[in-house]
Amino acid sequence: MWLIIGYGNRLRGDDGAGPALADRLRAELPGESVQILVQHQLTPELVLELVKPEIDRILFIDAKRSQTMACEFTPLDDSLQDDGSCGHQLSPELLLQSAEK
Numbered sequence: 175m176w177l178i179i180g181y182g183n184r185l186r187g188d189d190g191a192g193p194a195l196a197d198r199l200r201a202e203l204p205g206e207s208v209q210i211l212v213q214h215q216l217t218p219e220l221v222l223e224l225v226k227p228e229i230d231r232i233l234f235i236d237a238k239r240s241q242t243m244a245c246e247f248t249p250l251d252d253s254l255q256d257d258g259s260c261g262h263q264l265s266p267e268l269l270l271q272s273a274e275k
Contacts, residue, residue, distance in 0.1 A: 176209070176231045177210075179196070179212075179213060181216055183214060191235075191237040192235040215263040216266065
């Protein structure tokens with residue numbers, strides 16, 4: 175089962191693109207093959223969703239400023255060592271690393 179997490183701040187205009195796309199996918203995709211979450215930011219509590227046995231793929235959707243691409247798919251860098259120094263908000267890499275422990 176896919177886990178799709180759309181995150182961003184809807185109050186900041188285009189930063190709300192992640193939640194908006196996740197909402198749209200929720201309306202279009204069958205619920206038995208996908209779980210869709212809409213979040214303001216990635217938090218440690220999301221590890222509980224990532225480690226569910228039925229989850230075998232995860233897609234993070236977030237807005238990113240780009241001059242050249244309307245949509246861009248960026249693979250996560252599993253070699254990135256993120257120390258989580260920004261507080262309660264996590265990067266996708268740190269969230270996945272936490273789920274592995």
